[in-house]
Amino acid sequence: MTPLSRRALLRGGLAAGVLSLPLAGPAPAGTALRPPFRVVAMDFGLAETLIEIGLPPVALPDPGGWADWVVEPALPPGIVNLGTDREPNLELLAALKPDLIVTTPYLAAIRPLLEGFAPTREFPVYAPPGGHPYALSEAATRSLGAAVGRTDEAEALIARAQAAMAQAGAGFVRAGIADRPVLAVNFLDTRHVRVYGSGSLFGDVMERTGLVNGWTRPSNYWGFSTVGIEELAQSPASSLLYLEPISVDTLDRLAASPLWNSLAFVKAGRVLRLPPVLMFGMLPSAMRFAGQLSRVLDRRPSDG
Structure with missing residues (x-):
């Protein structure tokens, strides 16, 4: 992947968002995360959940599609566009230095890649025929809330x-x-x-x-x-x-x-x-x- 220049970042409207983020680096393996976290969401469903529990992601793939498919909750300004979910922009991901990346089994093939940038958690919501996404969403919401220190907000x-x-x-x-x-x-x-x-x-x-x-x-x-x-x-x-x-x-x-x-x-x-x-x-x-x-x-x- 060709590294992005500063001019390319400015054209995409991303430079300010990337450069304003604190770059503390990924938490070492086994280290408990403490708020505030920089969380990257690789899925719109996880992103909308993070927004609702008060911790919007710092980046996600294709935020421009949010208004076409999600609408509410509203996507806060300044969220960085990582590109596509299966081929995220690795230069931006490295620059963000997230504390945590949240993803789904749909992207299991790139999880090893994501884990090179930050601890990565997978939250299943959609299962083979016969599954119940609503109940799985409740379980995933609890797990996500626990992972980012927002258990009360998740229960709410x-x-x-x-x-x-x-x-x-x-x-x-x-x-x-x-x-x-x-x-x-x-x-x-x-x-x-x-x-x-x-x-x-x-x-x-x-x-x-x-x-x-x-x-x-x-x-x-x-x-x-x-x-x-x-x-x-x-x-x-x-x-x-x-x-x-x-x-x-x-x-x-x-x-x-x-x-x-x-x-x-x-x-x-x-x-x-x-x-x-x-x-x-x-x-x-x-x-x-x-x-x-x-x-x-x-x-x-x-x-x-």
Whole structure:
């Protein structure tokens, strides 16, 4: 990898962020970390959790994508862009001299590389089909809080998430929709969607708030299936919730599609748009998804 010059750092808007950080160096192996820590997060879900427990990461891959996929919690200014998750900028990582790097099993192949810069902890949230990302997120939040000396804040986040699930569920009961099936999808194009089933964070939130996931087929490691939109006809009683980002062109072409307009939820007007929510996130994303579900579902009249 070609070393970055000072001019290149300035072009990327990173020089001030890197140069303003204290460079105490990685903690020796076996040394307990003490706040304040410089933590690098290699995953958006871990980053959003760190923000919520009051210790934002100093760097993460592709922070520019945060507004497209996460939105909230807001990403604090000054977080350094490490590049891509599988090929982080090693010069920047060396300059940051983090106390701790947090990552996931998804990046296990580069963990030995990361460990050359700082102690590295791996937090599993997504498991093979049949796993439960919400429960794994609770466990990961506790472990992460303990690792950075924020156990009380981690427990408070877990409690807030539980309260958010309960509040959303109570709203769905009041609205008479707790037993209504829901399909949650991202459009890949006008003919294909990613639909979230068992083993997804969205599926777990539906279960915890009393909704029924209309997608019952087996899902992949991440809890979703990639299918043609005609496959969604298997759940005609569902409401379809599609998440941004989605292009105007896709919406226009769907509106003119005979296939799309033949689907039962389209005919019945049960198609609802949601703002972005991180589908591979942790408890902050679960809370955001529950809140957005409440916003669009519990205000709609029941259709018999």
